Amino acid sequence: MSRTENVALVIPTLNAVRWWGELHRSLLAQSVRPEQVIIVDSMSDDGTADLARAAGYRVAPVRRSEFDHGATRQFAVNLAERAGAVVFLTQDAVLVEPDALQLLLSALDDPSVAVAYGRQRARPHSGDIEAHARAFNYPAFSRVTSLADVAQIGLKAAFCSNSFAAYRREALMQVGGFPSDTIFGEDTLVAAKLLLQGWKVAYCADACVYHSHDYSYAQEFRRYFDVGVMHTRERWLIDQLGEPANEGARFVRSEIRFLMKTSPWLIPSALLRSAIKYCSYQLGRREHLLPRALKKTISLNRNFWIRENARAGGNGTMPLA
Numbered sequence: 001m002s003r004t005e006n007v008a009l010v011i012p013t014l015n016a017v018r019w020w021g022e023l024h025r026s027l028l029a030q031s032v033r034p035e036q037v038i039i040v041d042s043m044s045d046d047g048t049a050d051l052a053r054a055a056g057y058r059v060a061p062v063r064r065s066e067f068d069h070g071a072t073r074q075f076a077v078n079l080a081e082r083a084g085a086v087v088f089l090t091q092d093a094v095l096v097e098p099d100a101l102q103l104l105l106s107a108l109d110d111p112s113v114a115v116a117y118g119r120q121r122a123r124p125h126s127g128d129i130e131a132h133a134r135a136f137n138y139p140a141f142s143r144v145t146s147l148a149d150v151a152q153i154g155l156k157a158a159f160c161s162n163s164f165a166a167y168r169r170e171a172l173m174q175v176g177g178f179p180s181d182t183i184f185g186e187d188t189l190v191a192a193k194l195l196l197q198g199w200k201v202a203y204c205a206d207a208c209v210y211h212s213h214d215y216s217y218a219q220e221f222r223r224y225f226d227v228g229v230m231h232t233r234e235r236w237l238i239d240q241l242g243e244p245a246n247e248g249a250r251f252v253r254s255e256i257r258f259l260m261k262t263s264p265w266l267i268p269s270a271l272l273r274s275a276i277k278y279c280s281y282q283l284g285r286r287e288h289l290l291p292r293a294l295k296k297t298i299s300l301n302r303n304f305w306i307r308e309n310a311r312a313g314g315n316g317t318m319p320l321a
Contacts, residue, residue, distance in 0.1 A: 007105065007166075008080035009034040009087045012072060013052070014042040014064065016091035020051050026095035032102045034087065040076050042067045065303060070178035070186035073162065077177060083169050088162040089209070095164075096121065096208040104166050104207035113144065114171035114199035115191055118164040118207035126212045129270055132258040134212055136251055142205040147195045154242035158192035160201060164209045171199050182234070183304045184226040192237055220273055221280040222300035228284020229299070248278065 009027075016023070027037070039052040042064040049059045060079055062072055073088065080086050085108055087101065095101065100118065107116035119138040122131040137159075145157040165187060172178075175193040178186045191201050215223065231238055252274050259267050280298075287295055292312075296305035 006084040007034040008083040009037045010076040011089050012040045013048050013091045015044045015046045016048045017046045019092050022094050029098045030101045031098045070182045071180035074178040087166045090163045093209040093211040100207045107202040107204050112200045113202045114194040115167045116202040117160045119205045120211040122212040123210045128263045130212045144202045146200045155244045160187040160191040162187040163211045183301050184230045224277040224280040225284040228281040229287045232285050
């Protein structure tokens, strides 16, 4: 899939002006160019859509209140009906090398691979805690996983990130596309379905982006609450691929070793973060015990609960613009 005449690049945006210059320059520097770039913009009010149009990109607006991690991306996939491959990139990611896109797409040259995702490196000025998180989840060696790997690594076999990922469109549509009304993890959900259908997932360590978040304690809590909710509502994921057991403990051990070498004074903060993640994840797994108003308050994806409340009240949801 090194040819790009039938490749679409999709970037969901919301008030992305502060990242636009760096992102756009990294796209222009690529050794290959996708046939079309689709900016799915959630009604930005900072001029993002104007910048995208000026760059020659197609802008597809969606209502901000109706943004959905899965449905909005599937909206873009449907627009790219001629594409053989669809690449997703987040607005705050920057392609590191001019061949990043080409290297990612080359993973699809293997006809058994349905999705490939790239390596995420912490931005140069990120803290050591975030630098370790990126290095742990996105190591320096590539790998390809199949359903056969589930017995050894469980749910990790379906790990994938739409911050920088390329999908074989035919395979994506074969499993029904991205799910709608999911709070989090549309990429992992699709990767799991692809594995169950006999496809493979490729991790391309040579295809790199700078992408990292220095989350506050509160943001960590909200994010992992949403992960717990997703694992509860998408129970088939756990039933088919297994619990994410031992991964958290392995992460903590790795993080302590890393920080002992780089910044030992951060270890108490790191341990507190791990405790917050664990507690909020477990709370998310028990979200059925909580009132919807509280879930909205403590969730990172508050629109999910607003839409759910509207559905419960019989109002339904508004279609994408």
